[in-house]
Amino acid sequence: MPRKRPAGDAAAQAALATYRSGFLEEPGYLDFGRVGPLSATVVAETLGQTDLLSRARFGSLDDLDHQQERAISAVSHATGFRGDQIALQPNTTTGLMHALFGLTGEVLLSPADFPSLPFAAARAAEALHVVTPLWFDASSDHGRVTPGLIRDQLTESVAAVAVCLVDSRTGFRVDLDGIRQVIGDRLLIVDAIQGFGVVDAPWEVADVVATGGQKWMRAGWGTGFLALSDRALERLVPVFSGFAGAETGEDGGDPWDVITRPAAGAGAFQVSNGDAIAHARFAAALDEINAVGVPQIDAAVADNVSQLIDLADEYAVPVLSSRDERERAGIVVLDPPRELLTLLSASLHNHGVTVTVRGGTVRLSVHAELPGETVDMVRAAFTSYSTAASY
Numbered sequence: 287m288p289r290k291r292p293a294g295d296a297a298a299q300a301a302l303a304t305y306r307s308g309f310l311e312e313p314g315y316l317d318f319g320r321v322g323p324l325s326a327t328v329v330a331e332t333l334g335q336t337d338l339l340s341r342a343r344f345g346s347l348d349d350l351d352h353q354q355e356r357a358i359s360a361v362s363h364a365t366g367f368r369g370d371q372i373a374l375q376p377n378t379t380t381g382l383m384h385a386l387f388g389l390t391g392e393v394l395l396s397p398a399d400f401p402s403l404p405f406a407a408a409r410a411a412e413a414l415h416v417v418t419p420l421w422f423d424a425s426s427d428h429g430r431v432t433p434g435l436i437r438d439q440l441t442e443s444v445a446a447v448a449v450c451l452v453d454s455r456t457g458f459r460v461d462l463d464g465i466r467q468v469i470g471d472r473l474l475i476v477d478a479i480q481g482f483g484v485v486d487a488p489w490e491v492a493d494v495v496a497t498g499g500q501k502w503m504r505a506g507w508g509t510g511f512l513a514l515s516d517r518a519l520e521r522l523v524p525v526f527s528g529f530a531g532a533e534t535g536e537d538g539g540d541p542w543d544v545i546t547r548p549a550a551g552a553g554a555f556q557v558s559n560g561d562a563i564a565h566a567r568f569a570a571a572l573d574e575i576n577a578v579g580v581p582q583i584d585a586a587v588a589d590n591v592s593q594l595i596d597l598a599d600e601y602a603v604p605v606l607s608s609r610d611e612r613e614r615a616g617i618v619v620l621d622p623p624r625e626l627l628t629l630l631s632a633s634l635h636n637h638g639v640t641v642t643v644r645g646g647t648v649r650l651s652v653h654a655e656l657p658g659e660t661v662d663m664v665r666a667a668f669t670s671y672s673t674a675a676s677y
Contacts, residue, residue: 298582305578306586306655313659314638316594319454319480319617319651322504324567331570332506335563350562357511357565360572364580365489367513370551373531374511374560374568378402378479381496381512384555385475386410388522389417391445393475394436397421398429399450403477407448414525420444428456428606433464445521446473451487452480455645457607457617459485466491473518481615483575484653486584493518502616502653505571508564514552524554531556586654587616593661594618594650601668603630606647620648630671637667 308326315323324332335353338346358372365372375381379402386393386406397404407419422439431449440447447469449460459481466474478497481487483504489495492515499509514522524531531554533546548554575583588611595618598605606621608614622630624646631643639660642649650664 298579301578302582302586302654305574305583308574309653309655313657314663315640316650316652316660316664317640317642318502318504318653319649320501320642322501322653324506325504325571325574327570327574328505328567331566332563335566339563350566353562353565353569354560357569357572360569360576361511361513363576364483364572365495365513367489367495367515370553371515371519372511372513373552373555374565375496375498376508376560376564377500377510378477378496378498379406381494381510381555382406382475382477383409384512384524384526385494385496385514385518385522386417386448387414387525388555389446389473390521390523391416392418392420392441392443393446393448394420394422394440394444395448396429396431398455399431399448400454400477400479402479403448403450403475428458429453430456430458431460433461433468436465437468440469444469444472446475446493448475449477450480451476451478451482451485452615452617454480454617455647455649456619457614457649457651459613459615461612462488462491471517473521480617483571483580484583484587485615486581489513494522499568499571503568503571503575504653505568506564508561509568509571511568512552512555514555519551522555524548526557527554528557530558583654587652588614590652590654590656591616591618593656594652594664597661597664597668601672603668603671616651616653618650618652620650621646622648626671626675629674633667633671633674634664637663637670639663639667 310326311323354374357374358369361372362369382402383406387410393407395403410417411419452459473493475494476492478495479501482497483502495513497510499505500507527548531548532541533549595605604621606619627646630648634641
């Protein structure tokens with residue numbers, strides 16, 4: 287059963303059209319799961335802030351000091367987390383490391399998830415010996431993490447469950463609501479990198495959300511955030527809390543000549559001051575997404591994914607990704623016979639289609655904008671593949 291589409295009034299359609307007009311990549315690009323080319327809005331923001339920094343006119347640098355606050359406000363609007371529950375991070379992995387190193391007890395997670403999560407859990411266990419990874423068996427059903435799978439392997443000693451919002455190898459979207467119902471008041475830690483900005487997710491059921499902006503946000507590297515619920519703030523220790531995450535000195539400024547305690551709230555989970563221009567890029571990307579609304583973007587992505595799946599079906603290219611819209615995001619994974627993998631990847635390459643080939647599969651990741659020329663290039667590649675495979 288497909289997801290319910292948001293209302294398509296004229297204003298919403300106009301906002302979506304404006305958002306789509308900001309896609310600058312050349313036809314054939316279907317690799318947003320690896321990196322999202324910068325949007326026109328982000329490019330303009332980058333140039334403006336870089337020019338400001340290069341000239342450093344009297345008083346102008348004060349604007350850079352406000353970019354962190356601006357980005358946090360935009361994250362709050364997008365997720366529903368309060369500003370004091372959000373700390374900007376340079377990438378997803380840094381946010382996850384903060385969370386896993388700050389945890390005490392067992393954390394249930396899949397060893398098949400993207401390495402950021404398993405590595406953070408393992409390194410925290412090795413270094414501090416207060417968190418213990420509990421690896422559940424996700425070998426069935428292509429490694430999909432479901433509420434039922436978690437329920438069957440949950441124990442009383444589990445303090446937290448960590449999942450990827452979208453599986454980067456299959457495109458499977460986890461059921462956060464269902465997982466929350468299963469795990470009770472345990473912490474729910476979410477690596478959101480493969481869906482944030484394009485997946486209409488119930489962030490309110492998560493205790494930890496970590497993501498970066500270089501993929502679906504199209505904000506470039508060095509951008510991201512860590513959001514923590516009040517329950518997470520009570521239970522996590524800010525192990526890596528530098529001077530930027532500490533209480534201020536007696537004069538309200540930097541803590542000179544004294545080592546102060548970590549600050550209250552998510553701000554404690556910071557090591558140093560961030561990149562102000564990166565914060566501006568991230569804020570600009572969030573602002574344009576907030577102007578459209580993630581439900582509208584989610585629906586547009588879903589339509590484009592269906593178009594690619596239909597095209598694959600037309601040429602009998604096996605699709606590993608779910609056909610249920612409720613279980614997928616912007617990733618379409620093709621699963622050709624092993625002996626035809628090179629032929630398929632070469633056909634896509636020869637027709638100028640940018641994809642990711644990994645682990646015997648071909649991953650196409652599509653955003654809200656899918657140019658007709660890109661579809662034609664994929665069709666030509668599939669035609670070449672199908673013709674060569676028939677001999």
